Amino acid sequence: MTAQARGLHARVLDSLGPAITGGEYPPGSVLRTDELAQRFEVSRSVMREAVRVLESMHLVASRRRVGVTVLPAEEWNVYDPQVIRWRLAGADRPRQLRSLTVLRSAVEPVAAGLAARHATAGQCAALTEYALGMVATSRGRQLEAYLVHDIAFHRTVLNASGNEMFARLGDVVAEVLAGRTHHDVMFEDPDPAAVTLHVRLAEAVREGDAAGAEALTREIAEGALRELDILAP
Amino acid sequence: MTAQARGLHARVLDSLGPAITGGEYPPGSVLRTDELAQRFEVSRSVMREAVRVLESMHLVASRRRVGVTVLPAEEWNVYDPQVIRWRLAGADRPRQLRSLTVLRSAVEPVAAGLAARHATAGQCAALTEYALGMVATSRGRQLEAYLVHDIAFHRTVLNASGNEMFARLGDVVAEVLAGRTHHDVMFEDPDPAAVTLHVRLAEAVREGDAAGAEALTREIAEGALRELDILAP
DNA sequence: ACACCTAAAAAGTCAGACTTTTATGTCACA
DNA sequence: TGTGACATAAAAGTCTGACTTTTTAGGTGT
Incomplete structure (x- = not known):
């Protein structure tokens, strides 16, 4: 590696x-x-x-x-991918994961809204494919396969936003998702509600429903925050 | 310099x-x-x-x-402050300013919401002071003095969010605000509506009104986007 | 007590010799 | 004609030693 x-x-x-x-x-x-x-x-x-x-x-x-x-x-240049990797590998990994997840919760909804306006046909197709892949691997302890689709999905949304600053957060999101699966509490299968939200998000982007895409991503983000006990219930 | x-x-x-x-x-x-x-x-x-x-x-x-x-x-590591400065000094400054403003519009509202929850008394006082400073310099072509307060205001909000990833965007926001004042269309005094929004934002943060702070910041961000013709009217 | 001066420590710079990797061209052989 | 092994050279990589520059700390003298 x-x-x-x-x-x-x-x-x-x-x-x-x-x-x-x-x-x-x-x-x-x-x-x-x-x-x-x-x-x-x-x-x-x-x-x-x-x-x-x-x-x-x-x-x-x-x-x-x-x-x-x-x-x-x-x-420190905390947006440097190298620095992020070093910190995620270190002792304050949990704190780092939290601050990055909050960043995600701010950025991804807006990115999804933009994606709904700017996504190409190919990107829409990719999103649907990844969402279906998530559905297919969401049961039966196939966490690794699920993770691959999850990362690809979010990366595609960020790229489809057409904003380079958003696009460059793809690696960060990948690290956060991987970290959540590998190190944090993820003994059980993914939340079925989250999986459904991804499918609906793919639809919203395909249909150019910016408001819907943003709202759905906000729901996904809230789920991620709740997982880390950041959001009040 | x-x-x-x-x-x-x-x-x-x-x-x-x-x-x-x-x-x-x-x-x-x-x-x-x-x-x-x-x-x-x-x-x-x-x-x-x-x-x-x-x-x-x-x-x-x-x-x-x-x-x-x-x-x-x-x-490229487009979040590297050095790279940002180089690009802002170059030919594609307008594009860069747009993508950074979109980033701001995503991050700052969430940061403001967090600031309403976590800001210290000192930070609240500073916010009020900067907001009043903006009011005082909003008329009579005192653009430079206004800019100083504007930058300090937004930087304080980002710091008060308590999230280091947000806090580290202070320099980026400063660059964007300075760029807008110095190079883009800003011949006239700042929009009075924007000034008022900042005053109300300081109040919302002081009162711990997270939802209000977030909404007000979203309005401020929309103004910034409109200035660059990014947002549909 | 204060200003000035000296000495040393550490980074910064340079030049030259050598090593390692690797793209590319060549040549023999199939 | 194609293909694979091999030789070549180009460029980065590494090491060493000598030298320069800046800056801190300490001492000296009034």
């Missing part, structure tokens, strides 16, 4: 990135490039490239005569 | 980044590190660091024996 040989600097990042986002180095901690290079057994050049990447993510700031300072979490 | 001496690699990025996001190198274009280093008159080490950063933004991909390939726009 994870490519092994995509460069030394990337391997350093795989180790150092999660350590920082995981709070192993509290904000204000000072690292020195040379020391890090020794620790990871790479040359200074490689370590410098890794630090540059961390710097571009606003995880650290590098200053002369001081060193590489870890920045507080409020500074 | 723009720091001049924050490293050679940063200066290279200031030049190369906008060139790429501006479409000067179409997707698939191949650059060579050595050639770039010569062109910008820096050492290979410095150029390599710059390329690493571009790579982490998914603007380019570096492959052995091939070179540094410019990736298609769908791959």
Whole structure:
């Protein structure tokens, strides 16, 4: 799954990135490039490239005569897919999953409304197909197969919105859905009501019913929030 | 304004980044590190660091024996503040401003609803202050002063939501508001209706009226969309 | 107590040599 | 004519060492 040989600097990042986002180095901690290079057994050049990447993510700031300072979490580029992955892999995964789900609940309804206006015939067909796939795999503990269709469905809606900012959240949504299936409470089959909502959403988009699509997505989102006890009952 | 001496690699990025996001190198274009280093008159080490950063933004991909390939726009990390700034400075600024405004219209209402539940007393006071500041500067062509309050207002709402993903959109909103004032049609004083909505929003948040805050923000967002002719009248 | 000056620490820069991967072209053989 | 193995070279990747620049901390002198 994870490519092994995509460069030394990337391997350093795989180790150092999660350590920082995981709070192993509290904000204000000072690292020195040379020391890090020794620790990871790479040359200074490689370590410098890794630090540059961390710097571009606003995880650290590098200053002369001081060193590489870890920045507080409020500074981090939390929309960077890499940072999201690191954080989801770390200890505060639950909190991260919550904030991302709230983001979804804001974005996806509007995206669905736009999709109803802009979706191509091909996208509509794809949506119907994925929705039917969800129906077919919604019973009998086929969670993995269900997840594939669920991800494809939501990704298609975001792409069909025609807004690139929405489209680029496809990966985030995929991570959230996968996280929910794999790590959180999901011992049982998906909620049949949610499955029905997806089928109806596919219909609404196909028929160009923007208001309906938005409302249905809002219902789906509320279900997701309720699962995480974010929404009051 | 723009720091001049924050490293050679940063200066290279200031030049190369906008060139790429501006479409000067179409997707698939191949650059060579050595050639770039010569062109910008820096050492290979410095150029390599710059390329690493571009790579982490998914603007380019570096492959052995091939070179540094410019990736298609769908791959770009469009949530990276740096990338956003580069694109807003470039030719497709209008398109960018539209997609960001649509994003705002999705996120801010939900953020405002959360802010009504979670805002601290200090944040409520700040909101009221900024809203009054907007009122005071809404007439007589004081656009710059108005903008400052407008930005502070929206940033405070996003922060008060208590969701870090929302909070981190403060910079984006600031860019959009500034862009609207500075480059787009804004010869006249702000819409009085919009100003009133902000005052009422501050009240709603203070009173913990989540539904009201959300609805008011939706109205504000609709105004912004209409300004860009995104919303049907 | 304050201003100024010096020294050192760490990042930043550069140049050159070497290694590794891999696209491509070539040549023999079927 | 096609195909597969092999050689070649191009470009990124890595390492090392020397040097420069900035900036902090500490000392010195009035």
